[in-house]
Amino acid sequence: MLELAIGIILGCCALGAGAAMIAGIGPGIGEGNAVAKACEAIGRQPESIGPVRTTMLMGCAVAETTGLYALVIAILLLTWAPGHLVDVFMSAIG
Amino acid sequence: MEGGKAEKAMSNKSAGRFKIIDILLLAGVLLPLAAGILIKVLFIPAPEGIEISGAAIFFTIPLPLGGLPITESQVNSWIVIISALFMCLYITHGIRARVRTKRALVAEWIIEKTENLVLSNMGEYFAGFAPFICAMLALSGLSSLSTLIGLYPPTSDLNIVAGWAILVFILITYYKMKCGPIEYLKSFAQPVPLLAPLNVISEVATPISMAFRHYGNVLSGAVISLLLATALRGLSSLVLGGLPGILGDIPLFQVGIPAVLSIYFDIFSGCLQAFIFAMLTMLYVSGAFPIDTYRKRKEKKKIKKEKAKTVNGGN
Numbered sequence: 001m002l003e004l005a006i007g008i009i010l011g012c013c014a015l016g017a018g019a020a021m022i023a024g025i026g027p028g029i030g031e032g033n034a035v036a037k038a039c040e041a042i043g044r045q046p047e048s049i050g051p052v053r054t055t056m057l058m059g060c061a062v063a064e065t066t067g068l069y070a071l072v073i074a075i076l077l078l079t080w081a082p083g084h085l086v087d088v089f090m091s092a093i094g
Numbered sequence: 095m096e097g098g099k100a101e102k103a104m105s106n107k108s109a110g111r112f113k114i115i116d117i118l119l120l121a122g123v124l125l126p127l128a129a130g131i132l133i134k135v136l137f138i139p140a141p142e143g144i145e146i147s148g149a150a151i152f153f154t155i156p157l158p159l160g161g162l163p164i165t166e167s168q169v170n171s172w173i174v175i176i177s178a179l180f181m182c183l184y185i186t187h188g189i190r191a192r193v194r195t196k197r198a199l200v201a202e203w204i205i206e207k208t209e210n211l212v213l214s215n216m217g218e219y220f221a222g223f224a225p226f227i228c229a230m231l232a233l234s235g236l237s238s239l240s241t242l243i244g245l246y247p248p249t250s251d252l253n254i255v256a257g258w259a260i261l262v263f264i265l266i267t268y269y270k271m272k273c274g275p276i277e278y279l280k281s282f283a284q285p286v287p288l289l290a291p292l293n294v295i296s297e298v299a300t301p302i303s304m305a306f307r308h309y310g311n312v313l314s315g316a317v318i319s320l321l322l323a324t325a326l327r328g329l330s331s332l333v334l335g336g337l338p339g340i341l342g343d344i345p346l347f348q349v350g351i352p353a354v355l356s357i358y359f360d361i362f363s364g365c366l367q368a369f370i371f372a373m374l375t376m377l378y379v380s381g382a383f384p385i386d387t388y389r390k391r392k393e394k395k396k397i398k399k400e401k402a403k404t405v406n407g408g409n
Contacts, residue, residue, distance in 0.1 A: 054373075061370040065303050068310035075313065 002093075009085050017077040023070030030063040112188060119187060122180030126173040130245050133169065149251050167251035174236050174248065204228065215373070216380040223376070230258070231372045238312055238364025242356075249367070250312040252305060259301035259308075262375050266300065269383040273391055277384070304374055311367050315359030323352050 038056035042049050138150045152169065154161035185201045208228040209221070216223060237248045248254045271278050282293045326347040334344055 057366065058370065058373055061307060061366075061374075064311075065307050068306055068314070071310050071314055072306055075317070 005089065006086055009089060010082050013077050013082045013085065016081075017074040020070045020074040020077065024067050027064050027067035031060045034059045034063060116184070116187060119180050119184040123177050123184060126176045126180075127240075127243060127245075130170055130173040130240075131243065134166075134245065138166065149246055165251070165253075166246045167248040167254050170240060170245050171233075171237060171248035171254055173245070174233065174240055178232050178236055211372075212376065215376045217385075219383070219385060220376075220380055223379070227372050227376060230375060231368050234258075234308070234368035234371055235365050238368065239361065241316070241360050241364075247312055247316070247364075249308060249364070250316055252309045255309045256301070256305040258371070259305035262304060262378065263301040265375075265379050266382045269379055273384055273387050277387065281384075300378060304371065308367050308371050311363055315363050319352060319355055319359055322355055323348065326351060 034056055038052050041052050137152060149166040149168075151163045151165050154163045185197050185204075187197070188195070189198045189201065205224075205228075208231070209224045212224045212227055213221060234249060237254075241247045267278075270281065282290045282297075284293070327345070330344070330346040330348060334341065334346055
């Protein structure tokens with residue numbers, strides 16, 4: 001019974017980490033849009049490639065943030081959470 | 095004839111001393127890095143298989159409010175700081191006006207670039223920020239690049255980056271406070287007082303997002319590199335594992351392929367994150383300072399002072 005409970009905890013941690021990374025879709029679409037528009041802008045005005053590139057990288061970095069939040073949560077779920085949750089569980093059942 | 099000889103000897107002597115100091119400075123650049131590698135080899139056990147672990151803790155200093163652990167990332171960031179300090183001394187050693195050496199040109203290029211960057215992003219008022227921004231760029235970039243010699247990158251530890259982000263947050267708050275605490279509190283009630291809680295949250299979210307952005311990028315690169323290396327090891331043992339003896343242990347796929355990823359994750363991403371951190375610092379700090387209100391306030395104070403003076407003089 002105990003093994004089953006601990007197994008469920010570990011499995012749910014892994015599932016949660018996988019589910020958290022669904023958030024990667026958002027930054028992917030956002031950065032794709034940003035780069036597409038930057039390409040358009042460079043195509044229209046090739047002389048402005050320097051500022052456009054800088055602004056695009058900045059925008060990409062800011063758009064990436066939500067994805068990184070998800071990544072941090074996924075890494076926590078994979079590395080720190082299982083041991084902690086199992087400890088909590090063990091202390092709860094005594 | 096005699097004078098010329100003496101002069102030559104003198105210049106020889108000074109050239110010799112110059113070279114000795116040069117070598118000492120170069121040793122100052124390289125020795126900390128070597129010491130870092132040595133510490134890693136001596137004190138940190140090699141991991142078995144894949145292991146995503148944080149920085150190793152060397153020892154803990156007991157303090158009244160819990161111990162202060164001295165971790166690998168702290169040691170490595172001091173190594174990077176000392177190394178960068180000696181690098182700066184080496185570049186600027188022997189600079190003289192109107193004598194153009196390679197080093198002087200490199201130093202000039204660095205100074206010029208950062209000053210232009212600060213001027214174009216922050217404006218005239220913040221021109222004094224150039225050394226700070228340059229130091230931040232160098233520290234962040236070199237910290238991320240220290241993975242190339244096998245050190246644990248300090249930027250993949252949240253504590254280090256959070257320290258920098260808190261520093262930036264203090265700067266932002268300082269420049270917001272420059273027009274007085276009342277103006278600062280009023281700025282939270284913009285555009286309507288109903289939004290004040292959200293404004294407070296977004297204020298606190300600034301350093302958190304800055305820290306997470308930098309640390310998450312470097313850490314994700316390290317994790318992906320590790321996963322790829324493990325997958326390639328499995329692949330090569332799958333392909334060549336059937337061969338007898340030493341032939342089965344040939345790391346066929348581990349050669350070269352991880353290096354391609356390392357170019358992106360270690361070099362490009364590390365430098366890009368340093369640039370983005372510095373850029374965001376500049377934008378946040380200059381955006382936090384209401385320069386028009388500040389100038390108006392200053393003028394008002396000036397007028398008040400002059401009025402008081404004339405009144406006093408009249409009396």
